[in-house]
Amino acid sequence: MENSYFNKVFRVTEAIPFGKVTNYGAIADFLALGSARMVGWALNKCDHMSIPAHRVVNRNGELSGRNQFPNPTIMQEMLEQEGLTIIEHKIQNFKNHLWVPSEHLSIEDYE
């Protein structure tokens, strides 16, 4: 089990429950990466088809990473499939569906 930040981001992303979303900053802060950019970079380098990366958006609730998917609309489709409402690539009631890793997971479990 590798403990690289790359793998950490992977595991946290997989831990996001159905119908919930989180932002890069929350993951970065939870893993103490120091920068939300690392999260986005890791997900981009990773195989986004193997993890629910569509549940990770920026702090504004915008699907900033949709462009990296095979189809720019697949991200919205999947989120809507989970009961979320997406308008103009932005999650409505984002805060209501926000899932913060640090409030449900333990950093000690990922170090």
Place this chain on the structure above:
DNA sequence: GTTTTGACGGTCT
């Protein structure tokens, strides 16, 4: 070895 860029966030002006 140096420079640029990246699925971002927070702070300052």
Place this chain on the structure above:
DNA sequence: TAGACCGCCAAAA
């Protein structure tokens, strides 16, 4: 309230 700047770490050119 909105726009601009800086920081953060790593990878590829």
